[in-house]
Amino acid sequence: MSNTRAFRFYSLLGSMETGIYMALGVLLAAAALLALSGSIPLFSTGIRDFTGTTVIFVLIDRLLLVLLLVELLHTVRISVRSHVLVIEPFLIIGIIAIIRRTLVLTLQAEGFTQNMHWTDDVRANFRASMIEGCMLALLLVVLVVSIYIIRRLDPGNQAPPETEITCESEPDADLAMEPAVAIARR
DSSP states (O other): OOOHHHHHHHHHHHHHHHHHHHHHHHHHHHHHHHHHHHHHHHHHHHHTTTTOOOOHHHHHHHHHHHHHHHHHHHHHHHHHHOOOOSHHHHHHHHHHHHHHHHHHHHHHHHHHHHSSOOOOHHHHHHHHHHHHHHHHHHHHHHHHHHHHHHHHHHHGGSOOOOOOOOOSSSSSHHHHHHHHHHHHOO
């Protein structure tokens, strides 16, 4: 009888986890749609002022935010479907975040170089931006090498392929207990 209670509790926790992931997915999708719709005015401003680079940098930053949110949504979808936490999507999200920050630094550095009067404050900010840029480049190399190592050494850590679950004539006993294990065995 205690096994039945433990199984019910385990099932309840699994259902709650799935529900939280689904709510998180809905919120991430809504945030991505909001960010995407907010980029439309930026796009129209960029068309009107096509010679300026500031609007283009801001638009690319906003679109990379949308890409980051979509990648997070994809990671949540994988977690809901397979009940396995996969490392690679988080590394890709880190790469996208580094690219976003690099674009912001580039925009800031452009502002520093256009200022012909180099005060001590401008020099300190420019130096800090360059140090941050170097650290971001180093972190980017680390993340790319990590993805390479993960793919090379542990192909099972990648996201599971998109598969459909079909009902067979006889129900699989493993499928009732642990869906991710039963799918992985097929």
